[in-house]
Amino acid sequence: xxEAAARRRGRPPRTEAAGTRDRILAAAREEFSARGYEKTxxxxxxxxxxxxxxxxxxxxxxKEQVFEAAVEIALAPAAGMPDTLAEGPLDGVGERLTRFVxxxxxxxxxxxxxxxxxxxxxxxxxAAAVFRRMVVSQIMRRVAARLEVPDAxxxxxxxxxxxxxxxxxxxxxxxxxxxxxxxxxIVERLAPVVQGHLTGP
Numbered sequence: 001x002x003e004a005a006a007r008r009r010g011r012p013p014r015t016e017a018a019g020t021r022d023r024i025l026a027a028a029r030e031e032f033s034a035r036g037y038e039k040t041x042x043x044x045x046x047x048x049x050x051x052x053x054x055x056x057x058x059x060x061x062x063k064e065q066v067f068e069a070a071v072e073i074a075l076a077p078a079a080g081m082p083d084t085l086a087e088g089p090l091d092g093v094g095e096r097l098t099r100f101v102x103x104x105x106x107x108x109x110x111x112x113x114x115x116x117x118x119x120x121x122x123x124x125x126x127a128a129a130v131f132r133r134m135v136v137s138q139i140m141r142r143v144a145a146r147l148e149v150p151d152a153x154x155x156x157x158x159x160x161x162x163x164x165x166x167x168x169x170x171x172x173x174x175x176x177x178x179x180x181x182x183x184x185x186i187v188e189r190l191a192p193v194v195q196g197h198l199t200g201p
Contacts, residue, residue, distance in 0.1 A: 021059050024049045028070045033116030037067060037124035067120065067127055071134045074113035077104045082142040090147075094159075094195025097143075098187050101163045105171055106183055118172055135160070149199060159197040166190060 027049035031040045042063050046053040060066040084100045085093050104110045121131035144156040166186065169175045178186070 020049075020051060020055065024051060024056055024059060024066075025070055025073055028066050029074070029113045029116040032067065032070065032120045032127075033112075037063075037120040037127035040120075042066065064126055064130060067117075068130045068134065070113070071117050071131055072138075074110075074117045075134055075138060077107075077110045078139055081139055082146050085143060085146045090199050091195075093198055094193070095187065095191040097159065097198075098163065098191040098194050101167065102183055102187060105167050111171065115172065118168065122168075122172075147198060155198050159194045162190065162194055162197060 024045065028040075028045045031045050031048055035044070040063065042056045043053050045063075045066060046056045049056075056066065060069055078101075081097065081100060084096050087096060105114065117127075117131060120127040122128070140156050140160055141153070143159075144152040147155060149155060166178070170178050170181075170186070
């Protein structure tokens with residue numbers, strides 16, 4: 001295919017491909033955050049990104065695949081969570097893990113895409129299934145693998161439920177006084193509970 005033909009099909013030159021893909025992902029996060037999964041369309045994402053809808057399909061495929069790519073990007077900071085577990089003795093893992101999770105949420109750069117993904121996941125079964133699959137495969141199974149205790153997978157999931165539930169109330173639903181509480185106070189109260197889930201009897 002000639003370069004002119006490629007342009008007629010809406011595909012950018014190779015040198016622009018990475019930037020175009022990133023622009024589509026950024027637009028997708030904004031659309032999913034503002035409209036939710038059900039009301040977001042590939043055409044709407046393309047319009048927000050300033051590209052032809054064919055490019056969205058070219059890079060990602062279906063809307064579900066666009067959402068999954070956006071989830072993967074949003075969860076990228078959490079990929080280091082298992083390493084956080086390994087940085088010290090197990091008797092301090094609850095505090096390290098809690099600080100890590102809330103460090104991600106407190107950072108405006110990493111919080112924005114997380115909010116977009118979580119808001120979609122709580123309102124749509126398809127989005128929830130994608131989010132759940134990514135969380136289980138990329139994070140929780142890796143955390144469980146680092147725990148040398150019985151029922152490691154269940155323990156990791158209970159710890160995740162504690163952390164995700166608190167994050168939902170603070171950052172998504174914004175329940176007061178939790179939403180405006182000092183993050184150090186939250187870590188102080190939550191870390192022992194997470195520790196108990198991971199290593200308690």
